[in-house]
Structures are given as structure tokens and as C-alpha cells.
Amino acid sequence: MLSFTFQNPTKILFGEGMIARLGEQTRPYGTTVLLVYGSGSIKKSGLYDQVIEQLKSIHARVVELSGIEPNPRLTSVHKGIELCRSEKVDLILAVGGGSVIDAAKAIAAGALYEGDVWDFCIQKAVIQQALPIGTVLTLAATGSEMNGNAVISNWEAQQKRAFGSQHTYPRFSILDPTLTYSVPRNQTVNGIVDIMSHVFEQYFSLTPDTPLQERLCESILLTLIENAKIALEQPNNYEARANIMWCGTMALNGGLISVGMQNDWSSHGIEHEISAIYDIPHGAGLSIVFPNWMKYVYKERIERFTQFAQRVWGIKRDSLSDEELALAGIDATRAFFTSIGAESRLADFNINNDQLDHMAKEAVLFGPIGSFKKLEQTDVQKILEACL
Amino acid sequence: MLSFTFQNPTKILFGEGMIARLGEQTRPYGTTVLLVYGSGSIKKSGLYDQVIEQLKSIHARVVELSGIEPNPRLTSVHKGIELCRSEKVDLILAVGGGSVIDAAKAIAAGALYEGDVWDFCIQKAVIQQALPIGTVLTLAATGSEMNGNAVISNWEAQQKRAFGSQHTYPRFSILDPTLTYSVPRNQTVNGIVDIMSHVFEQYFSLTPDTPLQERLCESILLTLIENAKIALEQPNNYEARANIMWCGTMALNGGLISVGMQNDWSSHGIEHEISAIYDIPHGAGLSIVFPNWMKYVYKERIERFTQFAQRVWGIKRDSLSDEELALAGIDATRAFFTSIGAESRLADFNINNDQLDHMAKEAVLFGPIGSFKKLEQTDVQKILEACL
Structure with a gap:
């Protein structure tokens, strides 16, 4: 066995109906939430409404970034970073699968970095800080809900690169298996x-x-x-x-x-x-x-x-x-x-x-x-x- | 499977020689350290000197509480609480096995509680806060190095009781297997x-x-x-x-x-x-x-x-x-x-x-x-x- 260090501070809330605890989990981080999601399947499933209801219950101001791609793209990350800065976002809430969560991590790190977030993906810079992230997982796959890693695609450069940081672990992740019933x-x-x-x-x-x-x-x-x-x-x-x-x-x-x-x-x-x-x-x-x-x-x-x-x-x-x-x-x-x-x-x-x-x-x-x-x-x- | 929440923020540093990182891990928590240990076997083994050297390297002020019993007693915990208050301790460093770590947890919680720490053991009160704890483990057994639980013995009452809290997870634990070579x-x-x-x-x-x-x-x-x-x-x-x-x-x-x-x-x-x-x-x-x-x-x-x-x-x-x-x-x-x-x-x-x-x-x-x-x-x- 090699020597190692390990720390994983993410709080997991697992089980049917755990979405009911989203408000209480979000509250400590501030009032402005960037809600990040994908193609809109969360609207069809009704999850979007539940999320909004929870955020309203704590009087959060919600800013939205939808349309995150299955292989999340740098262009979407850039949009999110801009929103974080212009709207003074306190917490990024990713509702979706690994792609959405990965995009949220890149946005969280990029928002507090003066250079281009892509620097983290090409090992030109190391993440020193990030906005807090929460997640509501809708797809069992990447594990991104309980780690600090993300994979981002730079479509123009035809490059897909990963980064990992202790700063981009979600603060909390809500895992409700019933949300995966509708996964094709x-x-x-x-x-x-x-x-x-x-x-x-x-x-x-x-x-x-x-x-x-x-x-x-x-x-x-x-x-x-x-x-x-x-x-x-x-x-x-x-x-x-x-x-x-x-x-x-x-x-x-x-x-x-x-x-x-x-x-x-x-x-x-x-x-x-x-x-x-x-x-x-x-x-x-x-x-x-x-x-x-x-x-x-x-x-x-x-x-x-x-x-x-x-x-x-x-x-x-x-x-x-x-x-x-x-x-x-x-x-x-x-x-x-x-x-x-x-x-x-x-x-x-x-x-x-x-x-x-x-x-x-x-x-x-x-x-x-x-x-x-x-x-x-x-x-x-x-x-x-x-x-x- | 039942619904659950899980969070474990303890940082683990595992491997031979990890004691060399004790100073850097301790520094963020302040300057006054309560060093808690047992019967003195850490002096024989040389570990005590290594710990002191690390604490000196960050110019920490060290207050000592030795003699923690194998089934740690409430009387020792009371002594530790007194020291925390009189010496304005910033971090409690437990060097030993589960008993020493458990005592440190009770001290950490008791120091910030107005009533008697035994209240936590008999479910008369719930821990709301605790001083930060770090550990150097010398015995593989209780798991206390990465959880919030402790077991304390009230010898006069012939009672041995447990408590658990999110506030008494060690902030860091150093696990060096070579420290267990000398365990009888x-x-x-x-x-x-x-x-x-x-x-x-x-x-x-x-x-x-x-x-x-x-x-x-x-x-x-x-x-x-x-x-x-x-x-x-x-x-x-x-x-x-x-x-x-x-x-x-x-x-x-x-x-x-x-x-x-x-x-x-x-x-x-x-x-x-x-x-x-x-x-x-x-x-x-x-x-x-x-x-x-x-x-x-x-x-x-x-x-x-x-x-x-x-x-x-x-x-x-x-x-x-x-x-x-x-x-x-x-x-x-x-x-x-x-x-x-x-x-x-x-x-x-x-x-x-x-x-x-x-x-x-x-x-x-x-x-x-x-x-x-x-x-x-x-x-x-x-x-x-x-x-x-």
C-alpha cells in the first residue's frame, strides 16, 4: 500500500423524497443561487418545480443556466461564469447528471479565477478557490456528486480534459433513486x-x-x-x-x-x-x-x-x-x-x-x-x- | 436500503513518516495545543519527541494532559476541560489509541458546554459545538480517528456510556502503521x-x-x-x-x-x-x-x-x-x-x-x-x- 491523504467533506442525503431538504441545505450559503441544468428533462419530470419550490421556501433569488450538454462544453461554462459575476451568485446548484455537475464545478472555480477556466483543464493553473456547489443527482454514473473532479469539452479545439480539486467537492448532494426511474x-x-x-x-x-x-x-x-x-x-x-x-x-x-x-x-x-x-x-x-x-x-x-x-x-x-x-x-x-x-x-x-x-x-x-x-x-x- | 445522510470531513494522512506533516496540519487552528496521551508509552517509543518537535516547528504552546486510562475516565476528561478553559486551548491533539482519542472528544465538547460533559453520555444534552481535534493514532482498533463517537467511563457510577456528534469528528488524523509495530x-x-x-x-x-x-x-x-x-x-x-x-x-x-x-x-x-x-x-x-x-x-x-x-x-x-x-x-x-x-x-x-x-x-x-x-x-x- 502506498502512503496517501484522503478527505471527502461532501454531505450525502440519500433516499426517496430527500429533495424536501434542499432548502435547508442551501440556506447557509447565501441568497443567490445559480441553478444549472441540462436539456429540460427536469421540467418534464416535475423535478424543476420541486427545486424552485424549495428555493422559494428559503427566499432564494434564482438565476438559471440551462442547456448543459451531455459532454459539457466550455462555452456553457463561460456563460455560467459570467452569470456568477454579474449576478453575484452565492451557491451553484447543479440539478442533473455528471455533465451538469461537472459544468457547475468548472463554473464555480472559474468564477473566482482571473484567467480562463480552461487553464485548469490544461494544467496551466491550479484551482485555489471555488464558489460552493450543491447537487441534485438524476443519473447514476460519474460519481461527480461526491468528488472534486470534472471533465469539460472544448469543442472548438476538439479537446476533452479533466481537472480535480479539493475546492470543487460539492458541499451537499441529494441522491434520490426515484429520480432515476425515468432515465432512458x-x-x-x-x-x-x-x-x-x-x-x-x-x-x-x-x-x-x-x-x-x-x-x-x-x-x-x-x-x-x-x-x-x-x-x-x-x-x-x-x-x-x-x-x-x-x-x-x-x-x-x-x-x-x-x-x-x-x-x-x-x-x-x-x-x-x-x-x-x-x-x-x-x-x-x-x-x-x-x-x-x-x-x-x-x-x-x-x-x-x-x-x-x-x-x-x-x-x-x-x-x-x-x-x-x-x-x-x-x-x-x-x-x-x-x-x-x-x-x-x-x-x-x-x-x-x-x-x-x-x-x-x-x-x-x-x-x-x-x-x-x-x-x-x-x-x-x-x-x-x-x-x- | 433505508434513507440516510452521511458526511465525514476528517482528513486522513496515512503512511510511514506522516508525522512529519503534523505541524502543517495543526497550524491553521491556533497556537495553544492540548496534547492528550496515555501512560507514557509514546515517550518510550520516541513518538512524544517527534510530536513536540513538530509542534515547536510551528511555535505552538503545548499544554499536556497525560495518563488517560485504557477505558478513559470522566475524571480525566474533567481535568482536560479545566485545562482547555484555563489555558485557552485552540486545538486538542490526541496521541494514542481510541481511549485517548475518545477522551479528547469528550474534552473538546465539554470545554464549550456550561453543564457537566457527562450530560452528553446520558442523553441529557446534545453536543452543539466542540473545540477542533487532531489525532495521531498508535493502535488499530476503535475507528475513533475517523468518526464522531466516544465512550467514557464514569468509574464512581460504574457506568460506561457512548456519545456521538458531527462536531467531534477529528479535523485530521495521522495514521502511520509503523507506530503500531510496538503494540503488544x-x-x-x-x-x-x-x-x-x-x-x-x-x-x-x-x-x-x-x-x-x-x-x-x-x-x-x-x-x-x-x-x-x-x-x-x-x-x-x-x-x-x-x-x-x-x-x-x-x-x-x-x-x-x-x-x-x-x-x-x-x-x-x-x-x-x-x-x-x-x-x-x-x-x-x-x-x-x-x-x-x-x-x-x-x-x-x-x-x-x-x-x-x-x-x-x-x-x-x-x-x-x-x-x-x-x-x-x-x-x-x-x-x-x-x-x-x-x-x-x-x-x-x-x-x-x-x-x-x-x-x-x-x-x-x-x-x-x-x-x-x-x-x-x-x-x-x-x-x-x-x-x-
Whole structure:
């Protein structure tokens, strides 16, 4: 186990009807709230009205920024920053999924920074402060509700970049599983793939002697696998939605499940290059990339992959060699993704090899990526080719 | 899964040599530090000098309170409160195990309360504020380094009572596994039993549909079982000590592993009555009580016990009945405790049945205890009799 520091101050309010506590949670931060949301599905579902009612109950002044994109864009972040400054916003309230929350984080940090917020994404500046953020989560996926990370797309530059800061942890997050009942099937699938991928990025690690962390990762994977099909067959099943939602938060709550472990994150890096150009859903991109990444790297520490096959997929060792066992686990991963309807090839989005060179080059712009196996441009290119 | 709120703001600094960051962590809270510790083993080990050096480096004024007892006493807490007031203490720094940290929490809350701090222990008052607390942990056991709970003994009244508050979470805790190398064998054993017992209190629950939480509990138990014997045979094995230390923190870090589950805590309640009178080590008391509690209650939800037997102890179902499987898991628990040298009977401490009535009565002073099975006085009496 490596040395580490960990702190996660986000307050979680989890359960049906927790929206009723939004007012009381918001009040301490001031009177002017920037309400950030997406395409308007929260208006159809009635959640918007509930949020407004709560904010009215504490006499908050509400400023709105709607239309945050699924891969949230720098242009939207800029709009939000402007609103924060002109309206003297006290708290940013993100109501939506990870994209909306990520946009809120970038706005919160950008509003108190003299330069361009994109500086944080390209490692030109480090976040020193941010406006307080609260969230109401409507989609189980990114874990953004309980960490300080965000991913922003600069559409003009065709770049998708992440930042993380202790200052951009939400102060509170309201997680009501019933709000995910209406999430469409494909978004539910992408969310599940995203959560599993977050675990993979932490679990496939070269750090020795981390038995608790490995088991925590496996716990989340097993719970997701059990609950995915239930939620897909019965979208209004509270327990399945609740379990998936909590798995999503736990999978990336400031890195608690993998403290003291080196993480990888190269599959995310590769996926970001794909969706930066083609704007495909992040979860779909991960579903395509991850099993191919696994096949490319498993020999670096085959015993982690044999453990994965046995503990997560329940594959018996019997007479299988390490190699066969590891590959059976990877195949089981792909088979599971396919069984829930996740995409497996770039061709599913009509993406061909036109931009492979460009994507591979961009992925390693700041140097080789990953830690389980350090990937150079040629490695990324090979993985992308396997994804075609 | 039940609805829940969760927030744990404690900052963890984990790893060898982390004491070097004590000064920087302490500085923001002011200049006068109340250093709380136990019998002086930190002087023998050299840790005391390291702490003083760190505090000197930030020009802190150090006030000392030593001699905190293994079951920390109200009299010591009163001394600390007096010091806080007379010396205008800014931060309380606990250097030791759970007892020292618990005492620090009571001092922190009592210093800012007009009445007697014991009021918090007997539910006569609720903590509204507390001085900031920092900790340097020297013993893996109670989890007190990352939660708001404390247990205090009122020796005159022969009462041992707990309180918990959001205000008494340590602001930071330094966890260096090498500081536990010198922990004597019996204290290491008691710590491991204590950690496992914390998990048991959460794991044996009637709340349905909590698959992730159950697996997180099992993850900690499995990791402890694997590492206990290594640490006992090789006290200076970093990885074993680190894994046990992190298990201890995770087992009770504000209840994260069992959010949305009803907890039990009756075995702790029963044990507190034993050590309130006989001053035996808490972990030893738990080792005696817990398997007997298990045997008394397992039929309330036998499938949790069959799951425990299979997943934690690796017992195969084969042709075993639920009953046999559940009992085999309980026997395996006792066998494990015995294998690491933990006590199994009150007789091991020369405790007979003289005070059983009194203990059973005190245990239910505020009403029946537990939730897996609600225990009345007669139930507690029967469990205690089984412990003889």
C-alpha cells in the first residue's frame, strides 16, 4: 500500500423524497443561487418545480443556466461564469447528471479565477478557490456528486480534459433513486458501464498489498452486475436503482476505494479523445474501449486479471491456465456489456479509422498515459484499432 | 436500503513518516495545543519527541494532559476541560489509541458546554459545538480517528456510556502503521477483535436489500482474517499492520460501510457493562460476548448468518442445513478469536456471576437494546450467563 491523504467533506442525503431538504441545505450559503441544468428533462419530470419550490421556501433569488450538454462544453461554462459575476451568485446548484455537475464545478472555480477556466483543464493553473456547489443527482454514473473532479469539452479545439480539486467537492448532494426511474434505457446502460469503468481504472493496478481496496472494488462490481438487469427490466425498482446509485457514488467518492493504490485512467483518456471528436456518450465509449484495453495490458499483472475472473465473474479455475482464466474474465466483461445493450465497436457509431492517428496523438499530448501499462502513442493507436 | 445522510470531513494522512506533516496540519487552528496521551508509552517509543518537535516547528504552546486510562475516565476528561478553559486551548491533539482519542472528544465538547460533559453520555444534552481535534493514532482498533463517537467511563457510577456528534469528528488524523509495530500482542489481538466487532454490529442487520454494504463489511472481515496472523507473527510487517490499520478506520468511519442499514450495537452495550465494573479490555470483552450474542440471535435472520459462514469463513454449504451452516459460521468466529489468543469466557478474567443481574439491568437502562433482535433484561442475562 502506498502512503496517501484522503478527505471527502461532501454531505450525502440519500433516499426517496430527500429533495424536501434542499432548502435547508442551501440556506447557509447565501441568497443567490445559480441553478444549472441540462436539456429540460427536469421540467418534464416535475423535478424543476420541486427545486424552485424549495428555493422559494428559503427566499432564494434564482438565476438559471440551462442547456448543459451531455459532454459539457466550455462555452456553457463561460456563460455560467459570467452569470456568477454579474449576478453575484452565492451557491451553484447543479440539478442533473455528471455533465451538469461537472459544468457547475468548472463554473464555480472559474468564477473566482482571473484567467480562463480552461487553464485548469490544461494544467496551466491550479484551482485555489471555488464558489460552493450543491447537487441534485438524476443519473447514476460519474460519481461527480461526491468528488472534486470534472471533465469539460472544448469543442472548438476538439479537446476533452479533466481537472480535480479539493475546492470543487460539492458541499451537499441529494441522491434520490426515484429520480432515476425515468432515465432512458441507453443512459442507464451507459451509466452502469461508466461506474464499472471507474472501478476498473482503480482495480487494475500494479501496487502490491492492497487486499481491502481490491475487495471494495470487487464489491461494487458484483453489486452492479446483480442489479443492472433488474433495473433495466424494472426501471421503477427502487432497490435496484438505489443500489446502482450508491455504487456510482462509492466508485469514485474521492478515491476512497483505492487509497494507497496507483490508478490507471488511460481508458478514460482514450475515450475522451473519441468523444471529443465524435461526441458519443462517455459510457458507450468506455464500453468499446475497456475490454480492448484489458486485452492489450493484462500480461502486465496477470494475477490481478485471474483474480478478477474468479471473484467478479465467478469463473472457476479448474484446469484453466492463468492466460485462459484472465482472457475468460475479459470475455465475460465484454459479454456482460453486450448483454445489457452496450456498444462494442466504434463502427456502432459509424466511426472509422480516419482520425485514429489524431486521437492517439492527442491522448499522449502530456506524455504516456496509464500506470498499469504506460501507453505510448503507438499503444493507444493499437487499442483504438482493436476498437474499430 | 433505508434513507440516510452521511458526511465525514476528517482528513486522513496515512503512511510511514506522516508525522512529519503534523505541524502543517495543526497550524491553521491556533497556537495553544492540548496534547492528550496515555501512560507514557509514546515517550518510550520516541513518538512524544517527534510530536513536540513538530509542534515547536510551528511555535505552538503545548499544554499536556497525560495518563488517560485504557477505558478513559470522566475524571480525566474533567481535568482536560479545566485545562482547555484555563489555558485557552485552540486545538486538542490526541496521541494514542481510541481511549485517548475518545477522551479528547469528550474534552473538546465539554470545554464549550456550561453543564457537566457527562450530560452528553446520558442523553441529557446534545453536543452543539466542540473545540477542533487532531489525532495521531498508535493502535488499530476503535475507528475513533475517523468518526464522531466516544465512550467514557464514569468509574464512581460504574457506568460506561457512548456519545456521538458531527462536531467531534477529528479535523485530521495521522495514521502511520509503523507506530503500531510496538503494540503488544494482546493489544493487537484486542484491536482486531474490536474492529471485527464493529463490522458485526453493522453487518447483522434486518434491513433488506443492502448488497453493497454487506460486501463492504465482508471485505473488511476477510482482510482482517488474512492479515491478523501475519501481524501477530511479524509485528513489524508493514503491509499487515497497514491493512489492519486501514480496516480499523474503514470499519467505523462514520458508518460509511453500512449507510442505509439499521445497526445493532447490543454486544457493545453488553460489553460496556462488563468493563464498566471489571475494567477489562474492551476487545477482550467483545471476544467473549460476540459469539454468544450470535448464538442467541441467529434465528432472527438465518440467511445473513449462512451468508456470513460462506462468504467470510469459506464454509461450503454441501449438505448442511441453514441451521448447521449458520452455527458453523459462529463456531468459526469463536475458533478464529481463540486462534489469535483472544479470551472466550468471563472466567478468563476471574469474573463470576455475582454482578450478572446488575449488568443486565444497567444494559437496558434506557430500554431494550439492539435491533437484529431487541434484547430485554432477561435476554442480556442469558447472553451473559453463556459468557461465564
